[in-house]
Amino acid sequence: MNRKTDIVVVGSGLAGMSAALTAAQSGKKVTLLTHGAGTLAISSGCIDVLGYLNGVRVADPFESMATLPAEHPYSLIGGAETVREAIDWLKSVCRKGGIDMAHAAEEGNHTLITVMGTLKPSYLCPDSFNPDCLKDVHRAAVVTVENMKDVHPGLIIDQLHRYAELSDKEFMEAVLPCPIEHAHRNITPLDIARHVETPEGMKWLEKSLMPYAKLYPVLLLPPICGMKHSQQIWNQLCSALKVKIIEMVSIPPGVAGLRMRDVLKKALNAAGVYMVESAEVVRAEVEEGRCKTVHTLTASGEDAWEADSFIIATGGLLSGGISTAPGKAWESIFQLSLDAPADTEAWSSPDIFGSSFFASMGVKVNHELKPLNGEGNVCLDNVRFAGRVLGGYDFAAEKSGNGVALATGRYAGMLAGKE
Amino acid sequence: MKRRINPDKCVACSTCVVQCPVAEVTSKFLGPRMLGPASERFRMLNAGEDDSLSYCANCKNCDISCPQGVEVSNINMLARAEYCRENRPSFRDWILAHGELEAKLVSYFPSFLVNFGMANPISKQILDMVGVSKKADLPKFASKQFPAMFKEYKQPENLTKRVVFYPGCFIKAYAPQTGMDLVWLLNKAGYKVEYPEVFCCCGTPLYTNGFEADARKNAVKNLEELAAWRKAGIPVLSLCPSCQLMFKSEIPAFFPDLAENMESTALDDAMEFILGCINRGELDISEADTSPLDIIYHAPCHLRAQGIGFPGLDILRLLPGVHAVNADAGCCGISGSYGFKKEKYDIGMAIGSKLFDTIKDSGIRQVATECGTCKVQIIHGTGNPCDHPLTILRRRLDKKTTK
Numbered sequence: 134m135n136r137k138t139d140i141v142v143v144g145s146g147l148a149g150m151s152a153a154l155t156a157a158q159s160g161k162k163v164t165l166l167t168h169g170a171g172t173l174a175i176s177s178g179c180i181d182v183l184g185y186l187n188g189v190r191v192a193d194p195f196e197s198m199a200t201l202p203a204e205h206p207y208s209l210i211g212g213a214e215t216v217r218e219a220i221d222w223l224k225s226v227c228r229k230g231g232i233d234m235a236h237a238a239e240e241g242n243h244t245l246i247t248v249m250g251t252l253k254p255s256y257l258c259p260d261s262f263n264p265d266c267l268k269d270v271h272r273a274a275v276v277t278v279e280n281m282k283d284v285h286p287g288l289i290i291d292q293l294h295r296y297a298e299l300s301d302k303e304f305m306e307a308v309l310p311c312p313i314e315h316a317h318r319n320i321t322p323l324d325i326a327r328h329v330e331t332p333e334g335m336k337w338l339e340k341s342l343m344p345y346a347k348l349y350p351v352l353l354l355p356p357i358c359g360m361k362h363s364q365q366i367w368n369q370l371c372s373a374l375k376v377k378i379i380e381m382v383s384i385p386p387g388v389a390g391l392r393m394r395d396v397l398k399k400a401l402n403a404a405g406v407y408m409v410e411s412a413e414v415v416r417a418e419v420e421e422g423r424c425k426t427v428h429t430l431t432a433s434g435e436d437a438w439e440a441d442s443f444i445i446a447t448g449g450l451l452s453g454g455i456s457t458a459p460g461k462a463w464e465s466i467f468q469l470s471l472d473a474p475a476d477t478e479a480w481s482s483p484d485i486f487g488s489s490f491f492a493s494m495g496v497k498v499n500h501e502l503k504p505l506n507g508e509g510n511v512c513l514d515n516v517r518f519a520g521r522v523l524g525g526y527d528f529a530a531e532k533s534g535n536g537v538a539l540a541t542g543r544y545a546g547m548l549a550g551k552e
Numbered sequence: 553m554k555r556r557i558n559p560d561k562c563v564a565c566s567t568c569v570v571q572c573p574v575a576e577v578t579s580k581f582l583g584p585r586m587l588g589p590a591s592e593r594f595r596m597l598n599a600g601e602d603d604s605l606s607y608c609a610n611c612k613n614c615d616i617s618c619p620q621g622v623e624v625s626n627i628n629m630l631a632r633a634e635y636c637r638e639n640r641p642s643f644r645d646w647i648l649a650h651g652e653l654e655a656k657l658v659s660y661f662p663s664f665l666v667n668f669g670m671a672n673p674i675s676k677q678i679l680d681m682v683g684v685s686k687k688a689d690l691p692k693f694a695s696k697q698f699p700a701m702f703k704e705y706k707q708p709e710n711l712t713k714r715v716v717f718y719p720g721c722f723i724k725a726y727a728p729q730t731g732m733d734l735v736w737l738l739n740k741a742g743y744k745v746e747y748p749e750v751f752c753c754c755g756t757p758l759y760t761n762g763f764e765a766d767a768r769k770n771a772v773k774n775l776e777e778l779a780a781w782r783k784a785g786i787p788v789l790s791l792c793p794s795c796q797l798m799f800k801s802e803i804p805a806f807f808p809d810l811a812e813n814m815e816s817t818a819l820d821d822a823m824e825f826i827l828g829c830i831n832r833g834e835l836d837i838s839e840a841d842t843s844p845l846d847i848i849y850h851a852p853c854h855l856r857a858q859g860i861g862f863p864g865l866d867i868l869r870l871l872p873g874v875h876a877v878n879a880d881a882g883c884c885g886i887s888g889s890y891g892f893k894k895e896k897y898d899i900g901m902a903i904g905s906k907l908f909d910t911i912k913d914s915g916i917r918q919v920a921t922e923c924g925t926c927k928v929q930i931i932h933g934t935g936n937p938c939d940h941p942l943t944i945l946r947r948r949l950d951k952k953t954t955k
């Protein structure tokens with residue numbers, strides 16, 4: 134089959150969904166092709182904008198953005214102003230979908246608490262993750278649920294006490310009885326969050342937290358406060374128990390990312406985006422520097438998807454946007470070559486938290502997010518790239534993953550929407 | 553012959569775990585990542601089978617969400633087939649798997665008797681005792697099954713183009729009118745329809761219930777017939793997403809030796825075909841009824857897994873007066889015969905509740921979906937009318953059908 138639309142977006146991570154929603158909101162007909170559900174589904178749903186610059190923690194990501202190199206995606210799309218606009222837009226989309234996103238009380242990043250007991254800078258998080266209230270209290274309970282193998286209050290407390298700003302706080306361990314009977318697998322925060330979404334689950338959580346709420350003004354929880362109604366549930370628990378609840382950032386499944394993904398997916402459907410899953414784009418037809426169609430592989434052959442313009446948000450190595458062989462790296466759909474060091478050893482760094490080619494390889498683009506060839510000229514005039522597939526930044530070392538995905542996705546959607 | 557899918561593409565990211573509808577509603581299920589690729593490594597060592605294998609509904613949402621292209625559901629189904637070689641499936645599973653055979657038997661009796669026999673409280677109790685939930689609404693046998701209906705139907709003479717129809721067992725026994733709606737549309741578009749009676753159940757209910765040998769026998773018969781029509785250059789159309797998926801991707805995965813010599817084992821999608829007819833001007837929809845009609849469409853998981861979009865929804869959206877929205881609320885919970893099983897009924901209903909709520913909240917009465925058992929589940933869960941998109945298309949085009 135051959136189908137035609139105004140804009141085709143490839144990839145349903147935060148970048149692809151932001152691009153598709155933005156373009157659809159500007160009145161375009163948008164088809165979103167995706168093979169896999171994207172990283173947001175398993176991540177924490179907190180928007181890291183910029184946590185570190187050259188290994189040093191930044192105080193205010195927007196101030197520091199001005200000092201980023203010219204090829205950084207943020208610099209390319211216009212810096213702080215463009216990124217702030219994207220953040221405000223995401224906040225409004227989330228609010229409509231029932232999730233309130235919170236900035237830190239003071240300018241700059243939050244210091245989020247993780248279930249590993251580490252602190253992590255992030256710019257925007259759901260209300261329920263906002264740790265500001267911990268500053269004003271001396272005591273807090275660290276809560277887990279029986280059988281939840283990935284969340285150990287003892288470990289969390291030991292780790293938290295290593296941070297100067299938390300070393301004098303009094304933390305107490307609390308283990309809630311597991312509300313799920315006959316579990317055949319390890320219980321994750323997502324299992325409990327889904328249970329808490331039900332009326333009896335909500336009752337269970339309120340009742341089990343009650344004794345700790347009487348003793349401690351702040352309760353640190355894994356992300357278990359419901360799914361679709363997490364905001365309401367969290368509000369209701371805080372007011373009924375007269376405490377502040379802080380959800381901690383969890384390893385996958387991160388729960389809050391899934392909450393956000395569900396909101397975005399609903400918004401996409403409402404905006405008329407035609408989302409096709411199990412649709413792996415394997416190649417494109419390009420004529421004179423313009424993409425005519427992208428082709429998905431189906432069990433009975435190929436389907437062609439025609440559009441005026443294309444936004445490629447296929448993620449990095451793990452998501453399939455980038456392919457590699459020893460000494461070589463390329464973008465997977467258009468086979469754009471990425472400048473890989475010939476010596477594959479040089480791709481990684483001995484410091485696992487340091488910057489590396491593995492984490493930063495990606496497509497070179499201009500200020501309109503159009504790809505550039507070796508000479509620095511636009512090589513595909515109606516194609517834009519967004520999100521982790523872009524080069525010029527290291528999301529892991531900088532802590533800028535969702536920030537870049539959101540801002541470049543939105544920007545690509547805006548530009549394509551205006552054409 | 554043991555067939556294995558290499559589990560090593562799995563990077564243990566857990567995306568499938570968060571998208572599996574069964575894992576979402578019950579912790580009795582180990583979940584896709586652990587039951588699929590992770591357990592597969594143990595199976596290779598003959599380390600025994602996990603107790604919750606039967607909980608996998610083969611709905612394919614794991615495969616749909618996996619960024620690495622791991623065929624999780626097929627790993628699970630191959631494991632089930634292997635397990636059932638040593639451990640015979642229950643009588644209940646036999647009944648649910650062999651619907652086609654039962655349909656053949658009951659076709660000798662008047663359907664009202666059969667349906668009364670099935671639906672009365674005593675039979676329901678007996679079915680419940682063998683493990684078919686008495687809370688479920690089992691689909692009702694049609695008073696006349698598709699083969700008989702088709703035989704009696706007079707297609708217009710002088711149709712020069714030809715297509716073949718593969719009905720699948722659901723349409724054959726329970727929803728023959730849907731098949732006849734397709735025949736009517738194809739005739740109107742200028743195609744004469746052939747229905748070769750050798751075509752039998754695609755094998756999905758057989759394989760997923762553990763009857764591998766029976767599924768294989770059917771695959772042999774069906775592929776032979778399909779190959780003959782292929783050779784003659786005549787498209788073979790199917791209305792059912794699960795049959796389509798079985799032919800195009802499960803047969804090659806379950807019985808690779810059978811698929812080996814065929815370039816493609818896929819049936820053609822009847823909705824894509826009709827859409828093509830409309831686009832080519834063969835099927836004129838300008839005369840269609842234009843009275844306003846709101847429709848809420850449910851995409852069956854087995855259609856989503858095919859990655860071809862929603863041609864049925866596309867057709868509805870071409871119709872003047874029709875406003876069709878996509879429910880986009882995930883799995884309906886039935887997964888063929890899964891939701892009829894006594895120990896799975898509540899799981900199926902819990903899974904479907906999101907869809908039921910979405911339909912109810914939309915305020916729209918008319919539901920549309922391609923899959924026969926999704927339809928049964930939607931009617932059971934909402935009480936709303938639910939029809940195949942092509943049935944709705946026919947209704948809008950055929951002046952003789954009274955709505």
Ligand SMILES: Cc1cc2nc3c(=O)[nH]c(=O)nc-3n(C[C@H](O)[C@H](O)[C@H](O)COP(=O)(O)OP(=O)(O)OC[C@H]3O[C@@H](n4cnc5c(N)ncnc54)[C@H](O)[C@@H]3O)c2cc1C
Pocket residue numbers: 143144145146147148149166167168169170171172173175176177178179180181182385412413414415446447448449452453454465466519520521522528532533534535536538618619
């Ligand atoms: C476990 C984990 C947790 C993280 N947590 C955070 C966090 O808390 N905060 C933060 O800011 N950042 C976080 N990050 C980083 C951040 O998630 C990523 O940088 C960001 O999500 C990238 O988004 P994306 O849309 O560009 O790519 P992805 O989310 O990777 O999406 C790419 C999409 O494209 C699809 N795709 C790929 N190839 C094709 C193809 N050929 N055809 C069709 N579809 C295709 C993929 O399946 C996928 O749907 C985390 C990363 C990981 C791995």
Ligand code: SF4
Pocket residue numbers: 561562563564565566567568569584585589617618619620621622624
């Ligand atoms: S099967 Fe796929 S989605 Fe599931 S854990 Fe493995 S890689 Fe991730």
Ligand code: SF4
Pocket residue numbers: 571572573574575583584607608609610611612613614615624625628
């Ligand atoms: S096929 Fe469906 S039920 Fe089975 S593991 Fe995959 S998502 Fe879960």
